[in-house]
Amino acid sequence: MKLGPKNCLYPMPTTLIGALVNGKPNYVTIAHVGIMDMESVSLGMNKSHYTNAGIKENRAFSVNIPSARLVKEADYCGLFSGRTEDKTVFFTTFYGTLKTAPMIEQCAINMECELIKTMDFPNHDIFIGRIAETYCDENVQTDGIVDFGKVQPILFVMNDRSYWKIGGKIGKAWEIGKSLVNKKENRKISNISLLICLFQKGTLYFVL
Amino acid sequence: MKLGPKNCLYPMPTTLIGALVNGKPNYVTIAHVGIMDMESVSLGMNKSHYTNAGIKENRAFSVNIPSARLVKEADYCGLFSGRTEDKTVFFTTFYGTLKTAPMIEQCAINMECELIKTMDFPNHDIFIGRIAETYCDENVQTDGIVDFGKVQPILFVMNDRSYWKIGGKIGKAWEIGKSLVNKKENRKISNISLLICLFQKGTLYFVL
Numbered sequence: 001m002k003l004g005p006k007n008c009l010y011p012m013p014t015t016l017i018g019a020l021v022n023g024k025p026n027y028v029t030i031a032h033v034g035i036m037d038m039e040s041v042s043l044g045m046n047k048s049h050y051t052n053a054g055i056k057e058n059r060a061f062s063v064n065i066p067s068a069r070l071v072k073e074a075d076y077c078g079l080f081s082g083r084t085e086d087k088t089v090f091f092t093t094f095y096g097t098l099k100t101a102p103m104i105e106q107c108a109i110n111m112e113c114e115l116i117k118t119m120d121f122p123n124h125d126i127f128i129g130r131i132a133e134t135y136c137d138e139n140v141q142t143d144g145i146v147d148f149g150k151v152q153p154i155l156f157v158m159n160d161r162s163y164w165k166i167g168g169k170i171g172k173a174w175e176i177g178k179s180l181v182n183k184k185e186n187r188k189i190s191n192i193s194l195l196i197c198l199f200q201k202g203t204l205y206f207v208l
Numbered sequence: 209m210k211l212g213p214k215n216c217l218y219p220m221p222t223t224l225i226g227a228l229v230n231g232k233p234n235y236v237t238i239a240h241v242g243i244m245d246m247e248s249v250s251l252g253m254n255k256s257h258y259t260n261a262g263i264k265e266n267r268a269f270s271v272n273i274p275s276a277r278l279v280k281e282a283d284y285c286g287l288f289s290g291r292t293e294d295k296t297v298f299f300t301t302f303y304g305t306l307k308t309a310p311m312i313e314q315c316a317i318n319m320e321c322e323l324i325k326t327m328d329f330p331n332h333d334i335f336i337g338r339i340a341e342t343y344c345d346e347n348v349q350t351d352g353i354v355d356f357g358k359v360q361p362i363l364f365v366m367n368d369r370s371y372w373k374i375g376g377k378i379g380k381a382w383e384i385g386k387s388l389v390n391k392k393e394n395r396k397i398s399n400i401s402l403l404i405c406l407f408q409k410g411t412l413y414f415v416l
Contacts, residue, residue: 004341005319005341006344008273008344008354035220042244068378119325135209138209142368146367161381163380167375170279170373171279171283178284180280
């Protein structure tokens with residue numbers, strides 16, 4: 001059935017975007033995010049957000065990944081504006097190499113980003129940032145690799161305005177699909193066998 | 209610990225991007241996607257992909273959301289190029305209003321998109337599309353709303369090159385964080401009580 005032009009590209013990871021606004025750190029909850037390439041991310045931020053001016057001024061922001069145990073704090077930072085509320089009270093702020101991208105110590109993953117492009121959409125500023133440095137808690141790594149089963153990110157779905165947990169692993173990328181190659185080859189072999197069989201009977205039928 | 213400029217904005221939804229290439233439908237697996245605003249999505253597609261030329265030519269593409277039971281087919285479409293493999297054999301293709309954005313009937317959600325902008329990154333074409341129409345299987349809806357517990361999307365993590373399932377719901381967005389308001393107010397009230405108490409004792413101390 002048709003839904004009209006409805007965005008259903010979910011779930012998306014819930015992030016806390018950090019920026020200095022009027023010289024003070026602020027955090028806002030954004031899940032309309034994206035990956036551009038291996039070192040770049042995008043934020044789709046409604047122009048009403050207090051944070052946008054700070055990102056433009058400092059040409060820097062941070063992307064912090066809160067875990068499921070911070071779901072209330074993450075939601076709070078989306079409920080209230082930095083204009084009236086000091087949302088840093090829930091967190092310990094630290095700075096990295098950029099100096100103007102406040103980050104949250106309580107989040108297992110933090111990426112500080114340099115603003116490389118802003119796109120002006122009707123109601124949104126689209127910020128594209130190049131990652132300058134990524135910080136990761138050792139406790140969410142397995143054999144030196146970030147393990148999202150341990151990160152326990154908060155997944156966001158707009159359709160029913162809900163947060164979800166990540167589930168179990170279902171396969172290796174660039175691997176699990178290889179099993180279909182054999183099936184395809186088996187199919188080819190059986191087609192050839194059929195052809196030989198038909199030849200042996202002295203008649204060549206059209207093989208679909 | 210520092211990881212260098214490592215993209216950790218995961219998990220991302222795994223999609224099958226449909227386009228006409230040289231007049232024929234083709235599907236490629238892309239999880240480096242994003243939401244720009246309510247009606248726009250982005251694709252970060254390495255320039256080596258066969259599909260990019262088709263998107264540029266027709267200025268249209270589709271975003272299909274495969275479910276976990278299609279994980280092998282989805283992975284296969286990322287393993288092999290449309291230059292050498294006809295990946296439509298796994299699916300039933302249909303077309304919508306744009307006519308040039310092939311979609312997959314086996315995916316519960318399909319969005320046909322008009323290309324509105326292309327950004328030239330060093331190794332990637334960034335395609336931004338405006339959704340023209342969204343198609344959704346009634347079986348993945350609950351009370352008329354898309355239910356991602358039923359969609360069972362495939363989540364992708366680059367760090368360990370893995371696919372994941374969605375887990376359980378953990379809260380309502382713009383709701384679960386409200387409980388912290390009361391806590392904050394309680395904190396304010398107890399601070400006021402302390403102040404009154406100190407006044408009554410005839411001395412005003414500095415209250416932190």
